[in-house]
Amino acid sequence: xxxxxxxxxxxxxxxxxxxxxxxxxxxxxxxxxxxxxxxxxxxxxxxxxxxxxxxxxxxxxxxxxxxxxxxxxxxxxxxxxxxxxxxxxxxxxxxxxxxxxxxxxxxxxxxxxxxxxxxxxxxxxxxxxxxxxxxxxxxxxxxxxxxxxxxxxxxxxxxxxxxxxxxxxxxxxxxxxx
Numbered sequence: 817x818x819x820x821x822x823x824x825x826x827x828x829x830x831x832x833x834x835x836x837x838x839x840x841x842x843x844x845x846x847x848x849x850x851x852x853x854x855x856x857x858x859x860x861x862x863x864x865x866x867x868x869x870x871x872x873x874x875x876x877x878x879x880x881x882x883x884x885x886x887x888x889x890x891x892x893x894x895x896x897x898x899x900x901x902x903x904x905x906x907x908x909x910x911x912x913x914x915x916x917x918x919x920x921x922x923x924x925x926x927x928x929x930x931x932x933x934x935x936x937x938x939x940x941x942x943x944x945x946x947x948x949x950x951x952x953x954x955x956x957x958x959x960x961x962x963x964x965x966x967x968x969x970x971x972x973x974x975x976x977x978x979x980x981x982x983x984x985x986x987x988x989x990x991x992x993x994x
Contacts, residue, residue, distance in 0.1 A: 820981045859965045863978070866908070866962055873980040874956045876950065877915065878986035881954040887917050888990070890954060897956075898931060914957045917988065920947040939983045946985045957983040 877897050884890035894915035901911045916930025925943045926933060932955065935943060939955055947953050961983040 825850070827956075834846050855965050862965075863962055863980070866960060867980050867982075870958050870960055870980055871984075872985040874958050874982045876911075877956040878954055878984040879959075881915060881917075881956065882986040882988045884954075884988075887929050890917050892928075894930055894954055908960060910961055912959045914955075918943055918953050918955055918985075920949055920951050920953075922945070922949065930955075936983075939985065942983065943985045946987060948990070950990045953985055954988050955983060957981065957987050 832949065853861055879891045880897070881893055884893050897915065898913050901913050902909075914930070914932040916932040916935075917928045918935070919926045919928060920943065923944070925940055925947070927933065927935060936957075939957060942954065956970060961977055961979045963977045
């Protein structure tokens, strides 16, 4: 074996034992997973906050509308609430708000004045459960379309845009009396 061969073998063994730069490679491999998990956690937290805020808003708005003295005042208050939609979720656009006054007559919910022309099936069922015959009530429904932070990446894992919807039915008049 020549001196050059021995030198090459010794150099090869030294290179195989050399671990400098391994931390950078390991960090590069692990950081992708960590940053993905961080983005998912932030997105999940944001979605939960949005759902909570929309539910809270519909409950509070329904109580305000239920306290209105007459149907005209409730309609005006509903329009004012719709005008201030940007204050519900600051920085979020595309919030849809609907409100209306309703009456239960002969086990049928009648939609009266407001921005909603019909009640979805789940809201209608909630109104039937809340109101007795000859009761007046109000309905407030809000929805928001939420997109994940990293939409393209999230779609690979089944996370896509989602619409959060909340509706609240509140009693306004029991048998025509406060």
